[in-house]
Amino acid sequence: MGFPLQGCFRAGNTGSFLKQWPDKIMTKPILLLTRPKESSFCFFDSLGPEIAAKARLIVSPLLEIAGTGVQPDLSGVRGVIFTSANAVGFAPLGQGRAAFCVGERTQAAAEKRGWKVKKVSATAGDLLADLDMALIEGPVMHLAGRHLRMDIVSALRSRGVMATCATVYDQKLLPLSDEAQSAMAGTAPVIAPLFSPRSASHFVEQAGDLARVHAVVISPAVAAVLPEGACASIQVAQQPTGLEMRRSVEKLLADCRLA
Incomplete structure (x- = not known):
């Protein structure tokens, strides 16, 4: 999937970045990124800044590359x-x-x-x-x-x-972090981009209740892994590329009716 490497956030940058956000951050939709860390931060960095600011970012990799x-x-x-x-x-x-x-x-x-x-x-x-x-x-x-x-x-x-x-x-498969689990159990809507059937299947097992999850999936094969009717919504990217996944996420975050 193609995203530029320049300017990508790294794990160590998120704390200072999040401190700049207002206290009402907890009311924002959650953008839950579950790819390996570098891929997740590069994906986030590829979003338009005004769009990205509409969400609370949580990175909880479900895969470890070894x-x-x-x-x-x-x-x-x-x-x-x-x-x-x-x-x-x-x-x-x-x-x-x-x-x-x-x-x-x-x-x-x-x-x-x-x-x-x-x-x-x-x-x-x-x-x-x-x-x-x-x-x-x-x-x-x-x-x-x-x-x-x-x-x-x-x-x-x-x-x-x-x-x-x-x-x-x-x-290698990893569990959802405590932060991600807490977010899943909360009241804010959760936007979850999913890039493969294997990671999507593992996400379903880890997440439990998907009622507040707006899944953005890279292909119909990934959508097929999600239990019918379990998610708040499922958006399938128009093309199986990182660019179209980014556009789908941006469209959801720009939608003020997201709930």
């Missing part, structure tokens, strides 16, 4: 695929080798570590189409997380491209 210790052998590989910026930090240095990326944030991370990015696509599905158009013959390697949304390697092999996968990081 390396697997796998050291991929890139000898003979003509290009690597990064579908997440998380993989880039656990991959070898690029040293000018070719990379194909999903999202501008992944592109920026790859270029910073010396990869020569040949193609940037909005989604994994788009990347597959772009790779076909680029006539990639392989071999290529998908440097990925343990839990995949799409089996890119199988899709490429079915098209005659030599492809392998190396699992360089894991996405």
Whole structure:
């Protein structure tokens, strides 16, 4: 998903940021971000300042990104695929080798570590189409997380491209924080962006009562995980991208009727 890295909030900045807000903050809708910390703060920083100020921010990651210790052998590989910026930090240095990326944030991370990015696509599905158009013959390697949304390697092999996968990081489940649990039990509406079926399923298990939750989901597959009628509302992004998720959240926060 593509968000600029410049100006992203970090975990240590939130305390001073929140102290600037008025005492009536508790009456505001809650924006509950559950992606890994850096991704969550970058998402928040991508919102328009006037829109972001309408919400009380809580960051409670449901996933912890951890390396697997796998050291991929890139000898003979003509290009690597990064579908997440998380993989880039656990991959070898690029040293000018070719990379194909999903999202501008992944592109920026790859270029910073010396990869020569040949193609940037909005989604994994788009990347597959772009790779076909680029006539990639392989071999290529998908440097990925343990839990995949799409089996890119199988899709490429079915098209005659030599492809392998190396699992360089894991996405370990975490509980909702005490702050997030308290917010869920309160009276303020909660806006919860959800980016994958796995994290959405875990959110449902952790959250319990979803009656005040306005879920913003990246795809119908994520929406299908949420129990029917349990949420106050479910908004499906027009496209499965970070940009459209941001726009959906901004639209909800701008809606003075949110309750």
